[in-house]
Amino acid sequence: MLNLSSFVQKAQQLLDPTQGLNLSESDRNPSKASLFQSQFRLPSSQHPLYEITAELTIPPANATQGDRDRDRGFQYAGKLHLSEAYLCFSTTPSSFQQSASTSSSSIFTGQTHGGGPSGNGFTFPLCAIRRVERLHSQTFQFALSIATWNGISQDAAKEKDKKDLKEQRITVQLAGTRPACERFCDGLKKGLRANVGNVGKLKKVTAECYSEYLLRPEDKKNASPPDAGLGMLFKYPGDPKKLRDRAKMRLWAEYLRDNGRNVTLIRQPTFHKLIRVGLPNRLRGEMWELTSGSIYLRLENPTLYSDTLSKFSGRESLAIDEIEKDLNRSLPEYPGFQSEEGIGRLRRVLTAYSWVNADVGYCQAMNIVVAALLIYMSETQAFFLLSALCDRLVPGYYSTTMYGTLLDQKVFESLVEKTMPILWEHLVKSDVQLSVVSLPWFLSLYINSMPLVFAFRVLDVFFVEGPKVLFQVGLAILRINGEELLDAADDGAFISVLKSYFARLDESAHPKSENPKLRAVTKFQELMVVAFKEFSGITHSSITELRLKNKDAVLNNIESFAKRTAIRNLSPDSKLLSNDELGALYDRFYGVLYERQQRDHILKQEQARRNKSSRSRIAEVASEGDHGIEKGRVGLGPSTSLMDYDAFREFLAGMSKWAISDSPTTPRREALADKDKGFYSSFKRSDALLSPWGAGPEPADHEFLRRLFQKWDADSSSTLTLQKVVSGLARIKGKRDIMGTISYFFELYDDDGDGKVDREGILRMSEALLFLSRRGLEGTLSPSNSTLTLSEGANAGQNDVPGQSVNERFLGSVSAFIRRCFEYADPDHPSNQHNAVREVQEKLQAAQLKETASEELASPDAFAIGDDDDDDDDDDDLLAMESPTGSPKQAKRSDVPGDQQPPELQLNSVQLTPDEDDLALRRRVSKAQSEKANIALDPSNPLHITLPTFRMVVLADELLEQFFESSFPTSFHIIDNLGSSNTPTSASSLTTFSSLGIGAGRAVNAALGGAPVATAPAVGRGLRGVLDNIVTDGMRVAAEVRRRMEEAQKELEKNALPGQRNDEEDEEDEDDPAGGERSSGAGKGVAYGGDPERRSVRSSDRDLLTGADAEASGTSRVGDGIVTGDLSVDGAGPSSGSGAGPGKVVGVEFDG
């Protein structure tokens, strides 16, 4: 329940225009809830559950104002609202239509235009209501008599005391259909019951309200009064006589006595008038808290402040450092802040807030504002009021980019332009930037611009009527000083005019007037009159509209500044990339983060919609930490400067085609693994928009990506900053130096950094090479390769894309790479390698390991779902997981070993259930071991390659060399976009052994078919890259075996046997050209299904094999015999499989 409601809350905040400048599309259509919350200044946990037209009757005893009707008291017609924990009444009915725009809604919201508790009425927490009775009424169907806890001391409420007290009792008559009234009353009943438990909290909250003390009978005033700020210790600013504090206090005492105190206060016209003339010192804090609504935040979680302080006690942060710098310089002229007491309070409030809202942390000017608040209120009160300020009243002002401040400056400028065109023209002409003057006004709420006493008067109104007050006052200042400002020709003159004006605010506005009354009017009074009369047209809605209009420009400005700064401040290695590249990287980096956040929000909103029906059951929710500010855009703050692995994948998929998944399986389980699975699973399929990858291609999840991420994540924080990404890419793309790229690649696989990559690593490297090349190579590649001339003829006839042959040849290069790696690898224990047998063993072992690697890659699900024998179930399952397009065919061929599942899924799976894989791996290994009579697997015989070896192996092959020189760095498209034509997602266009070599597959399978130990599954595991490696590896190992057999046949009779058999069978196959034809025909007919990319099975097969042969262990045996030998040994691999027919292999390959 809690979970759901917090989502609802988040979603509501997203829809809320006045909380945070979430000027998203929902801003133009603020939700009913947000309008409701902002009208009554309620926390975001509150939603308008019921509303009904009603008439409020305040009995004569309570009515102090207006045309008192002796008999009936004072009456207001309006609307009664019920939320989860509040009962609110207002005479200014806000129109809470679902799609109401801010402007249309605010027409109904009176003076504050939806921006505050305007009009007459009340906002009662349900726990403050003592009793509700239904009255018999003649005129109305329903009349409720509501009695509150106002003034009733809840702890020791003796009967006698109660009699002395005047119970606050009001009557509300509901005007609606009977069912509507019933519904409302039912809701109220439920709400009251649910909120009984909060009475304790309420007590805690009101205990800190000065009004409780003020209204206490004189004989009980011995107890110390509640904390009404530092002013009680250090005097309040200003001369109390001049401020007429006593008189104001008397008026307020009377008002509160009649209309309820703190949370039970009823707003009548006098209330607003009393505020406009300035609050009395001791009540100021409480009224600020009440009118800003921060008291309701406090009521929600009264101990949040102290809890936060104790929770983070002793912790350090950047914000705290910044706070410490400013503690001694916050209103230093006020005696309270020259004392440890005042500074301590300031420190605690700012620190606590920096913890609960880490996104904002601490911003200079907050110290001044909080210092001002602390003069009038307790620490706890100031803490919550600061929350209300940052979240609702001046959203974005103190954020790390201060976008709210900048935006409101733009808004202010456009208001000046509109209302004072002559002055505006003058400003433009004399090149005076208005905001250099006005920005501090807004940022510190006039506190350090005007003398304190006057700034507090502005604040009095600001907390009731909202941010528009800041604009009204600002405009009035300019209007009043207009003449003088028109004479000011530069910034300096402009500033000094205003400076001297502020210094004379207490002087008479009309010193020369004959009229003593007029003479008595101070400049400040004049300012207030001008602000609220002349600029009464400045409303909450007009401000909101202007904010909307300017938001994008402001954010763009901030973002381009941030971008410039971020790029310039990157470490020196970023200079390896061009400025354009850095800019593009920056955009991509933050683009991905932003997109992801937006999608996250959409998901949440969707969820909120789904949960709407359950909303009425939502209990009270703590709102701490929810700040409802739109996130993601750089201009809005720092919320997302870190990229996690998933975002990294998405980031790469936007740059490099190899990082795009071959088999989009939206949405996949692992994509949501880090989120609440159960929560999202219900709707993740419902809408394409809700795809975890948005509109972009689904990124691959290959081991290579993971390694790259880890490599870039230099401090192992599991997140990448822009700096890390830039540094990472700079090493690949920056120097364009082949040696650097080779080393870089090697380092990726040198896990322990000891300069060695072991057998496993070699296999993974080659796997990665195939992964990177499967969509074709880019960059400068030589068009032909002399070692591959055999295939040229065939390719020439069949290739539509000229580059394809290069890509095909690359596969050969990779297989040669593996072979050479093992050939030149150094043994970890030199003593182990004393004869040729050992060598062979190693290679065989390598082949097996290769298979173990592939095992590892196999989906663990296979073991769960597979229904056939052990060796087949991999394939079955993989088929099942394939995209649906190919499923009928696959189903038919479920026994086929050669499916071509792209590697992503398996890789994912590996992580999920390593144990299972491990088990399988061992099983296979042991099986193979026994079958191979232990010659292949010798764990005591580890080997490794070093960087020089690796380099040598790479440079030995022209294509590999070109790959590292050009193709790999080029494959990161930082600036240019990947054209959609460049990014085929279907597996059929991939350059792989399997997609190219139907014949290879067929040949392999033919060979395997007769092999005593069928290796088909190993080949046909469906992992394209793995398959390729296995094939290659197998070929190589087979060649070795053959050679060895011939050399030492007698010694190793036992081992020679399978090899011979395979040899024979393969020779048959190869010798029969018709067989080759058949296989290719089968490929066409069944699997390729008219795929234009299909190749000549035979030629590519040959191509590969020849490539392998040419490099085969230095023996002179080039030819079919060896080829078949290769395959047959491969067939002798650890995994046995069903006899694989050639067509079948193909059939599975191209389902994508």
Added chain:
Amino acid sequence: MADTGNAVKPSSSVKLVLLGEAAVGKSSLVLRFVNNDFQENKEPTIGAAFLTQKCNLPTRTIKFEIWDTAGQERFASLAPMYYRNAQAALVVYDLTKPTSLIKAKHWVAELQRQASPGIVIALVGNKLDLTNDGIGNGADGDGAGSDDSGDARKISTEEAKTYAEEEGLLFFETSAKTGYNVTEVFTAIANAIPETSLKTTRGPGASHAAGRTEEQRVNLNGPRDPNAKEGCAC
């Protein structure tokens, strides 16, 4: 006031902006220069403060329009508003805080790229009084040398000076508290402003200077008497 004697000299105004990390003493430098005053707990600058001060050169009078900006990181996005059209900039760091020099370098780079071309930039290491060679501790006034054994000094003179030379900046180490070298900074800037880029004063209407019109100068040889006033010697 005192500028009557200079009436014959051409007068021109120069917009100068102060940038640097928070609490490195930007406002204090300005306060020292403009009012020859020092406040231990200066309120943080919100947005920016504006002050003016005149500097009398032998051949002309420079009226500095000083924009003293807020130092906190998040105010950085407001800075372009203030350094717009600036002809001179003081990039200040705290000699005792290495991060502040990094920030200063960022500002220099920002200015070089974004501010008006030909802007005169001075790199100023402040709080010299906290180091052993600081004159506030009684060391020789010329002690702003390479001595790096200062108590709190974290940034050697060489390091900053080398950087300043590379970037073509004026370089000073100052103490706003004692007044050491403060006026020199402004004088050097005034001298470095190319004659051609000077505009004439905007006229009497613009002379609402918050500060005094007479330039203050701290006597180099009398560091313990920072209130000593002298005409600008330059």
